[in-house]
Amino acid sequence: MPKTRKIKRLEELANDPPNLAIYEVILITVSSVKLKMKGVVVIMRMVALVGTVVFSFHMIDNKYSMALAATPVTFVFGDSLTEVGNNNFLQYSLAKSNYPWYGVDYPGGQPTGRFTNGRTIAEKLGISSPPPYLSLSPNDDAVLKGVNYASGGAGILNDTGLYFIQRLTFDDQIQYFQKTRDVMRSKIGVENATKLCNEALYFIGIGSNDYVNNYLQPFLADGQQYTHDEFVQLLTSTLDKQLRRLYGLDARKIVLHGLGPLGCIPSQRVKSKKGQCLKRVNEWVLEFNSKVKSLITSLNSRLPKAAFMFADTYPDVLDLISNPTAYGFKISNTSCCNVDTSIGGLCLPNSKLCRNRKDYVFWDAFHPSDAANQVLAQKLFSSMFSHMNHTPSSIAPVPQPMLNY
Numbered sequence: 006m007p008k009t010r011k012i013k014r015l016e017e018l019a020n021d022p023p024n025l026a027i028y029e030v031i032l033i034t035v036s037s038v039k040l041k042m043k044g045v046v047v048i049m050r051m052v053a054l055v056g057t058v059v060f061s062f063h064m065i066d067n068k069y070s071m072a073l074a075a076t077p078v079t080f081v082f083g084d085s086l087t088e089v090g091n092n093n094f095l096q097y098s099l100a101k102s103n104y105p106w107y108g109v110d111y112p113g114g115q116p117t118g119r120f121t122n123g124r125t126i127a128e129k130l131g132i133s134s135p136p137p138y139l140s141l142s143p144n145d146d147a148v149l150k151g152v153n154y155a156s157g158g159a160g161i162l163n164d165t166g167l168y169f170i171q172r173l174t175f176d177d178q179i180q181y182f183q184k185t186r187d188v189m190r191s192k193i194g195v196e197n198a199t200k201l202c203n204e205a206l207y208f209i210g211i212g213s214n215d216y217v218n219n220y221l222q223p224f225l226a227d228g229q230q231y232t233h234d235e236f237v238q239l240l241t242s243t244l245d246k247q248l249r250r251l252y253g254l255d256a257r258k259i260v261l262h263g264l265g266p267l268g269c270i271p272s273q274r275v276k277s278k279k280g281q282c283l284k285r286v287n288e289w290v291l292e293f294n295s296k297v298k299s300l301i302t303s304l305n306s307r308l309p310k311a312a313f314m315f316a317d318t319y320p321d322v323l324d325l326i327s328n329p330t331a332y333g334f335k336i337s338n339t340s341c342c343n344v345d346t347s348i349g350g351l352c353l354p355n356s357k358l359c360r361n362r363k364d365y366v367f368w369d370a371f372h373p374s375d376a377a378n379q380v381l382a383q384k385l386f387s388s389m390f391s392h393m394n395h396t397p398s399s400i401a402p403v404p405q406p407m408l409n410y
Contacts, residue, residue, distance in 0.1 A: 077258075078151045078201060079132050080185075082178045083210035085157035085372060087127045090118030091173060092157050094139035098171035100158035105354045106342065110362065110375050120157055120351075121368050122341070123375025126262075127208050129382035138181050148185045149192065149201070154178035160214040161240050161247070164227065168218075175211050179250055186254055202255035203310075210262040212293065215240055217267060217371065221286065233289050241296045245304070252308050259313045261301060262385065263294040265322035271338070271345035272370035280338055282326075294319055314389065321384035325377065329366055332380050337366035345370045 081087050085100065092098045101118070102108075108116035110123040118137065119125055128134045135151030156173035158166035163174045173181070189198040220228045220236055227236060248259065267273060268286030277283060294317055301315040329337040339345050341359040342352035350370025352358075359365055368374040373381060 078205040081153040083155040084159045085120040087155040087210045090137040091139045093118045095171040100169040120372045126378045129378045165219040207259040263317040264290045269326045272350045318384045335364040340367040341365040342369045
């Protein structure tokens with residue numbers, strides 16, 4: 006569409022607020038356009054997506070600001086950082102958080118299966134929070150609006166988290182997505198289901214457990230059997246197959262969240278005599294992130310119409326942990342629940358909570374607090390926007406406000 010026609014169409018939309026909802030893509034780059042709307046100059050930030058556009062309005066006179074996001078159907082995969090309750094339905098799973106004090110700051114104040122005191126980073130990011138897959142009936146209409154397959158203890162490798170007895174590995178989650186796709190095809194037909202899957206957003210946060218609950222555990226085989234170079238090659242080659250499998254199931258827009266500095270989480274710090282970050286573990290994580298970033302680039306070049314994104318927030322998370330006061334926190338080297346043990350480390354009902362939960366970056370020995378997830382979501386959001394300056398077809402959800410507690 007010629008530039009003059011684009012601007013003319015945007016002026017029509019700006020003068021008709023009820024139309025500011027979901028629109029077809031009319032741009033193929035990120036750009037800014039100044040418009041006048043009811044006497045107020047508006048800078049409209051237009052982010053081109055595959056099938057939708059996100060509009061963010063910032064009023065120059067600062068009277069108000071508004072962000073309208075047209076978010077597609079969302080499918081979430083991963084581990085305890087994004088789980089919303091699947092493990093509650095696994096009778097023998099030892100990786101559960103359906104007891105106090107988890108959820109104490111979630112609306113309603115009850116545990117839901119989220120491994121934090123409030124909301125997950127995906128929810129803070131503004132991504133719609135679809136229900137856990139295992140909570141749905143086999144033919145549930147809810148699958149048409151998105152599903153969360155994430156499971157505490159899950160990893161890229163099927164051997165990861167074996168001592169939790171039950172958890173949904175990433176392979177399990179992909180298998181369940183295939184069943185979801187079959188259900189969608191039966192409900193709305195192959196063509197419509199394919200279109201829905203093509204336009205959906207896939208948020209994946211996986212890999213932490215492959216280190217914390219596998220390679221870094223001295224009593225498990227992988228840490229003894231492989232050098233780290235061999236292990237990271239095993240992880241990335243497995244992930245390559247898994248992402249291509251999702252692509253074969255019509256997934257096109259995938260956001261893969263990289264790993265943070267695992268050597269600085271409380272469960273790893275306790276292994277240091279002085280409670281410091283484990284340098285070697287962080288170096289391994291950086292190597293993993295680098296390899297996965299290259300993998301994503303390769304997949305985008307190999308797979309037609311693939312719009313895969315690697316969201317790397319490692320530097321930002323490390324800065325949050327290293328300089329907590331700069332973000333409004335006081336403590337980042339221990340957890341609010343005071344359960345910093347190398348084995349266990351969850352916030353049990355008999356845990357003595359910290360006095361002010363907003364002071365702590367970590368909720369338990371592994372997971373960020375609700376307040377930290379808010380900061381991390383903002384960092385991830387910035388990372389995604391930075392990526393979009395180089396990649397035209399992406400999705401930009403809007404970070405959610407912090408809970409009051």
